Amino acid sequence: MRLYFLALATLLIVCVGCATNGTSGLEARGQSELLRQSEYTAPPAAMLTRPGPMVAGPGPGVLGYPPGAMAAARAAQQQAAPATSQLRFLGPAGMSVGWQIGNGFAENQLIAPARYNFVQGATYRLKLTGIPGREGLTLYPTLQVYPTRPTTAAYLSHSGVPLQLTDEDLDQIITNNFVTKVVYLPDAKYQDLAAGVEELVSTRLPAGADPVDVAERRGTIMAVLRVGNMDLEMPGQPGGVTGAYVDQNGQIVQTAYYADGDQGQHVPPTPIAWDAGATGVPDEMMMGGPTYPGGAPWDPIAGATAPKWGMPHMHVGNPIGLPGPVSLPYGGPASLKSHTMRNLTDTYITEPVEDMLIDVRHEPGIRMPRPVRHVEYTEKHPIYAPGQVAWPAWAGQMGPPQGQP
Amino acid sequence: MRSTPLRYLKAIVPVLLFATGSPMIALAQEHPLRVPPQAGRYTPLDHREVPGKVGRWNLIAKPSLYGYFQPVRVELPSQGLVSFYTPEQPQPVLTQAPAQAAMLIGPVYRLKIAGLPEYPGVELYPTVEVTDRLHPPAGQEDQWPIPVQITPEEIEAALQDRMVTKVVYLENPQRASLLNQENGDVLTFDSLGDDNLLDAADQLGRPVAILRLGGRTPDPNNPLDILDGPPAPIRVAATAPPTE
Numbered sequence: 187m188r189l190y191f192l193a194l195a196t197l198l199i200v201c202v203g204c205a206t207n208g209t210s211g212l213e214a215r216g217q218s219e220l221l222r223q224s225e226y227t228a229p230p231a232a233m234l235t236r237p238g239p240m241v242a243g244p245g246p247g248v249l250g251y252p253p254g255a256m257a258a259a260r261a262a263q264q265q266a267a268p269a270t271s272q273l274r275f276l277g278p279a280g281m282s283v284g285w286q287i288g289n290g291f292a293e294n295q296l297i298a299p300a301r302y303n304f305v306q307g308a309t310y311r312l313k314l315t316g317i318p319g320r321e322g323l324t325l326y327p328t329l330q331v332y333p334t335r336p337t338t339a340a341y342l343s344h345s346g347v348p349l350q351l352t353d354e355d356l357d358q359i360i361t362n363n364f365v366t367k368v369v370y371l372p373d374a375k376y377q378d379l380a381a382g383v384e385e386l387v388s389t390r391l392p393a394g395a396d397p398v399d400v401a402e403r404r405g406t407i408m409a410v411l412r413v414g415n416m417d418l419e420m421p422g423q424p425g426g427v428t429g430a431y432v433d434q435n436g437q438i439v440q441t442a443y444y445a446d447g448d449q450g451q452h453v454p455p456t457p458i459a460w461d462a463g464a465t466g467v468p469d470e471m472m473m474g475g476p477t478y479p480g481g482a483p484w485d486p487i488a489g490a491t492a493p494k495w496g497m498p499h500m501h502v503g504n505p506i507g508l509p510g511p512v513s514l515p516y517g518g519p520a521s522l523k524s525h526t527m528r529n530l531t532d533t534y535i536t537e538p539v540e541d542m543l544i545d546v547r548h549e550p551g552i553r554m555p556r557p558v559r560h561v562e563y564t565e566k567h568p569i570y571a572p573g574q575v576a577w578p579a580w581a582g583q584m585g586p587p588q589g590q591p
Numbered sequence: 592m593r594s595t596p597l598r599y600l601k602a603i604v605p606v607l608l609f610a611t612g613s614p615m616i617a618l619a620q621e622h623p624l625r626v627p628p629q630a631g632r633y634t635p636l637d638h639r640e641v642p643g644k645v646g647r648w649n650l651i652a653k654p655s656l657y658g659y660f661q662p663v664r665v666e667l668p669s670q671g672l673v674s675f676y677t678p679e680q681p682q683p684v685l686t687q688a689p690a691q692a693a694m695l696i697g698p699v700y701r702l703k704i705a706g707l708p709e710y711p712g713v714e715l716y717p718t719v720e721v722t723d724r725l726h727p728p729a730g731q732e733d734q735w736p737i738p739v740q741i742t743p744e745e746i747e748a749a750l751q752d753r754m755v756t757k758v759v760y761l762e763n764p765q766r767a768s769l770l771n772q773e774n775g776d777v778l779t780f781d782s783l784g785d786d787n788l789l790d791a792a793d794q795l796g797r798p799v800a801i802l803r804l805g806g807r808t809p810d811p812n813n814p815l816d817i818l819d820g821p822p823a824p825i826r827v828a829a830t831a832p833p834t835e
Contacts, residue, residue: 270816272807274752303810339641343819344718344805345754374639374787454812 270303271331272346273409280318281351285455286311287445291419292455294447301346307333308457311418320356327413328458337406338371341383347408348383355413358389365389365413368397372405383408628790638756638788642803642819645789646697646722653723660693660826661724662736663800665702668743672706676822681815684827691736691828694721698823704741715749716817717741717804723797725761733828737800745804752806759800760792 275283275298283300284293291313296302304310314325329349334342347369355365366388384405386397401407445451628634636645650656665673666689673690674683683703694700700721705714719739727735737759745755792798809817 270810301808303813303816336641337639340639340756340803341754341805343642343807344716344803345752345807346805348752374637452812 269306269334269342271306271334271342271408272301272303273329273331274301274346274348275299276348276350278318278351278353278356280316281314282316282447284313284315284447286313286458287453287456290444292445292447292451292453295445295452296447304329304331304455305457306331307460309459310455311458312455314351317351317356319353320360323356323360324417324419325359325413326416326418327411330410330412332407332409335406337373338408341371342408345383348385349409349411351413355387355389359413359415362415363389366397367411367413368401368407369409369411370401370405370407376404628787634787634790634793636789638758638801642718642720642801643697643699645798645801646699646720649722650697656696656724658695659724660695660824661721661799662691662693662733662828663719663721664689664691664736664738665704665719666738666740667704667707668709668741668746670706670708671704674703674705675825675827676701676703676818677825677827678822686827691733693732693826693828694719695823695825696721696724699819700823700825701818707746709743710746710750713746713750714808715746715804716807716809717749717802720801720803721799722801723761723799725799739800739802741802741804749804749806754803754805756788757802757804758788758792758798759802760796760798762796766795 275281275296277298279298281298282294283296283298283302284291285295286292293313293315309328309330312325312327312329314327315323317323317325349367349369355367358365368386370384370386372384384401386401388395388397391397391400398407398410445453636648667673671688672685673688674685675690675692676683688704692700698720700719702717702719703714704717707713721737725732725735725737739757739759745757748755789798807817809815
């Protein structure tokens with residue numbers, strides 16, 4: 187009977203042991219599903235990029251390509267003037283285009299059709315006057331010029347961005363409708379034989395549709411024109427751009443600087459806003475960035491040329507560098523007496539490698555002939571009889587002295 | 592006998608104008624070509640990349656290309672002036688077409704073409720990006736340049752602010768085209784839709800250069816803004832050697 191129960195217990199233990207997957211100890215301590223042997227979860231990306239002191243950063247010469255090529259290209263790019271997009275004002279033909287400069291306007295700078303290079307990553311306030319068929323109508327649209335993106339870099343460096351106000355757009359504006367026109371370059375998958383640079387107008391989209399959002403899903407935006415019928419040059423009114431006022435004689439007195447293109451006064455536009463994060467086309471992340479023309483590239487190394495690994499985030503609420511409530515008594519009694527942060531993250535990180543073994547094998551192997559171990563060298567010299575003189579070979583041309591054999 | 596089997600793959604990006612009544616100009620469809628993407632192979636680059644990226648990547652992949660000046664011959668429809676921007680002087684070097692210059696692989700070179708008798712007063716600023724080199728017999732490098740031909744159709748497209756992208760590739764002799772070149776013109780195939788010209792050129796041969804032509808002109812107050820940085824080293828030939 188005892189043998190029977192012993193055999194039964196043995197069988198039971200064997201079956202239970204086969205059913206487990208080897209993590210019974212860890213699971214018994216109440217660890218989470220994270221620690222199942224078949225699943226692995228990597229630490230956060232920040233921990234991977236900064237594994238520890240002195241080993242963070244890409245390091246110099248990691249990829250080992252010809253020196254100077256990339257650095258020279260980037261140095262050249264750094265020296266270039268601010269990137270510009272060439273905007274083509276196609277119409278209405280004869281319309282005068284001006285723009286805001288500080289507190290005033292530069293008027294009549296262009297006559298459509300015309301083109302102008304606007305610095306990218308900024309928003310400009312335009313002034314459109316002299317619209318044929320719309321006498322007295324002056325519009326103050328905003329033109330947002332998007333920075334270059336990898337998908338639009340080739341196009342913007344070779345072609346202009348078309349902008350046009352149609353009669354339909356003007357009718358919408360006059361009837362108090364706000365018109366948004368988005369010019370974008372569709373992605374390749376949305377381009378067919380008849381497509382290219384496209385334009386989305388808010389008045390032609392379904393109600394509630396955002397043309398900027400639609401364009402971003404279909405391609406890359408290059409410019410956005412927003413037009414309303416607000417008058418920004420009403421004298422003495424709050425909210426106006428200029429500081430103009432009406433004097434006692436009823437004359438409008440401008441207090442801001444104005445420029446008139448008809449009088450040969452051409453002034454570049456002043457942006458009214460800069461796009462946050464307008465960084466243009468990012469370079470390939472092959473190595474560190476350039477420093478100055480001809481200088482060695484900058485390679486971020488933690489603790490040397492980059493913030494030291496392990497430095498706390500700067501946006502913290504207290505001087506001890508940890509996120510949490512402020513510990514200084516700003517206008518009230520200090521209440522914080524202790525600050526405890528507990529890391530309850532389940533971790534299962536194995537021990538680091540102590541002994542690394544790498545086996546390398548060449549196929550086929552190396553087979554070399556046996557080196558020379560034995561050389562036999564025999565010199566035979568002629569034997570001369572007495573009276574004979576042996577001349578060396580190198581003196582053969584000289585011959586024996588005259589009179590001698 | 593000249594037997595350089597160089598070919599072109601071309602794409603034109605038109606500008607679609609809504610409600611203007613302007614008709615869409617049909618793309619040149621003399622030799623339409625559809626090369627399907629290579630099966631089981633990922634091609635990270637296409638002709639729409641940032642100018643200079645293809646050349647830089649090729650330079651990293653083949654370090655032996657670094658420092659080699661590849662002759663390039665720019666040909667216009669008939670006559671004209673071709674200017675090359677050099678780092679030595681702010682004004683571009685003016686030459687008569689056909690013009691030849693030796694360019695490095697990697698940088699993007701901006702040219703200026705003007706003086707076209709068919710288009711008086713027109714100035715265009717195309718770019719040439721050399722992505723690979725040819726291997727001519729030693730001492731005959733100048734006699735075997737990469738031909739970059741700008742046709743009247745492309746000039747018309749550029750004047751309408753449509754961008755033309757043309758990939759020059761060295762044809763694989765084992766997959767040579769049966770079409771004949773006419774009047775010395777390099778055979779040009781027009782791509783369709785969203786084709787990847789670089790992938791197609793890679794299947795048909797070996798891409799060696801990319802030409803990009805649009806209607807953008809420099810700022811009159813800052814003529815050098817057409818350049819994307821300081822010009823790269825270039826060796827301009829005084830006169831283009833004759834070709835057979």
